Amino acid sequence: MMHMECDNFAEIACELAQDGLMESSIRANALEHARSCRKCEMRLASERALNQALGFAAEAEVECAPPSVKVALERAFAELPASAMTSRHADEIAMMRAARTRRFLQAAAAALLILFAAAAFYVMRSRGTGARGSGHGSPDGAVSGPSLTLELRAPGTPESPRTPAFPPSIEPHVLGPHLGRRTPSLKLRLASSRAGAAVENAEQSKPDSEAITDFIPLTYLTRSTAIESGQVMRVKVPVSTFIALGVPINNQHADELVNAELVVGDDGVMRAVRLLK
């Protein structure tokens, strides 16, 4: 059995007095040391006395808060229902409700937008039909109301301009001196890809005295490419371009350059072309 010093005994005196878990050999050494050391024996006795005193005190711990506290708390609980709902769970519920409301509002806004767009579409279409009808009835086939509406119709195909595709053969080097001259605020609208296109012009772009043909719509256009505004550009293009569009021109002049006006939308896509003198 190893000899235990007083310092070592002091380290385990508390656990020894409480009969805490320790190795049996250590316990035996400690008890043996306490029997041989008056000071450590006294220490062990005082630790045990303290444990007993604390045990008595713990057993006597029976006090409770007075009933008035409970009454006050229950009253406070009843008066603070909103505050009581500040738990994490309540926060989650509130967030879910807010998200649900937000989704409902978004759906309602989307439905309203769709309805508005559909109404606008039908209004525009009905106006376009009216414009086309009046355009057909006009002698020059161009005017609809106070704003200028140009009926773009390929020669020889008054109802269904199934002309060949317009070859994008306009090279920069063939552009004439009028390149880039833009007529401001030309507003045009393609009335119908099947019955021809109507161009609504806020201003008169050019005097018709120069024009040999009406504006010829380019056949790759669809309703989706209808434009609200654009510019007219004067360029030089090969005669073959007009031959390809069905304009009756002598093939012998196919390689020559002629003046023409292009209707170009704000998106840069050409919509129509007409031959000038």
Next chain:
Amino acid sequence: MSPTEIHSDEELLGLAAAGELAAFAALYERRQGGIYRFALRMSGSESLAEDVTQDVFIALIKDAGQFDPARGSTVASYLYGMARNRVLRLLERDRSFIPMTEQASGDDDDPVHDRLIVREDPLAELTRNELVEAVRQSILALPIHYREVIILCSLQEMSYAQAAEVLGCAVGTVRSRLHRARELLVRKLESVAEPERSPRVSACGDAYGM
């Protein structure tokens, strides 16, 4: 079957946060005694303990969402932590008690202590009720950081880990503080048991080398 029997503290708190008065009442009945006694032993004042208990549960009503079980704490330690903060704040404000300072044991090497008469058990002369009262008064005279650890571990019978959670310190800190608190408590108890010998260091104090 009452809510106290079928629900944990955390479940009761959740139900109380959802507005169930019965759940709150059950949680209060389960925890109010410990909170009240902790505040009472820490302060020695019934009115202060009453106020602290009420404040703690009012705070629980208002800020139930601040308790986060994911951090590993329990409702009990959360309540004790709130009670401790309030008690310390009130004690700091009142300063109505004069603790027994650690400097009182600074004469450890005084050779006169070795000549003191050693008594076998100075507490044996006290009756049980007197002993309990002497323990309470002695605990009240301890410095606060020793007082709270001996109340939690010895009177409330918490484990070192539970006490560490309430106090927000390491388990080793609790262990060392408790060891020191017991030494101080023995000295104080002996001075209570033998008031005529109080100027002297008693046998137990001598045994501790004090």
